[in-house]
Amino acid sequence: MCPLFSNLKEILVLSHFEYTRFQRTYRIKLRENSKGSSMPHYRLTYFQLRGRAETARYIFAYHGIKYEDNRIEWSDWPNIKPTLTFRQVPILEVDGVVINQSAAIARYLARETGLAGNTNLEQAQVDAIADTINDFMNLFPWTEKDQTLKQKMIEDVFINNSNLYLDGIENLLGDKMWFVGDSVTWADFHWAVCSITLTNLKADVLCSHPKLLSLKERVEELPSIAIWIKQRPNTVF
Known part of the structure; x- marks a missing residue:
């Protein structure tokens, strides 16, 4: 493919990405306004790793959604572990409601932000x-x-x-x-x-x-x- 057209294709694709992201973000804002409330307070707890929490972080990053990225130091884990229902992370707190399991967290966030599939x-x-x-x-x-x-x-x-x-x-x-x-x-x-x-x-x-x-x-x-x-x-x- 001619380099000019190749670059044009990349520009058009990226433009489509941004337009799609704008549409999704706009829908999120409409949902907030319809509920008469602001975005929930998100607190994501995991280790100082990408690991099982990183997919959720990508979803937050993609939409520019503010959240508390609570990263546990290994030295603190023995004291924190007994306080968790299933003794494991990641967990996502949504206005204080706790969601366990990395896949469940990602699916929830994806549904909330239009990244779960259209049908x-x-x-x-x-x-x-x-x-x-x-x-x-x-x-x-x-x-x-x-x-x-x-x-x-x-x-x-x-x-x-x-x-x-x-x-x-x-x-x-x-x-x-x-x-x-x-x-x-x-x-x-x-x-x-x-x-x-x-x-x-x-x-x-x-x-x-x-x-x-x-x-x-x-x-x-x-x-x-x-x-x-x-x-x-x-x-x-």
Whole structure:
């Protein structure tokens, strides 16, 4: 493709992203006004990591929604853990109401902000993709303390499972810009977040999956997401 037209296409695509985001943000404002109240107070609690809270942070960042990013230091965790109902994070507090489970948090925020899919069928597709990504990520031995054994287990996951999952996820994307519909959803955010972790574990894991790599890059090039990535704390996971 001629470079001029290639650049024009990128400009038009980004313009569409911003217009779509404007529409969603406008709908959020209308919903606030119709309720006669302001945006809820959000408090997201997790460790000083991207991990299971980062997809929610992407949703907040994409819409410029203010929230309290409560990051727990490891030294404080033994005292905080017993105070939590299920002894785990992340949790999201919405005006004091607690939501557990990272996927439930992301789905709630996505529905509130127009990132869940435009129809019930699209929402089911988005959820299925995110759940499949989680199935793959949950195969990794995150809690194994023996580092030699842990590395061996990670290698085994990549050898035995990566093609099955990554081929399937890439097939769901196909030649589309986004996983579902004609605009970004939280499933795209979730993939972008998890793919960072995957490439940290195995640098070349996406070399044989160029469409998934391109999707990661498209998400990271969204202006509000790019700003968040630049300013967020730098952590390994």
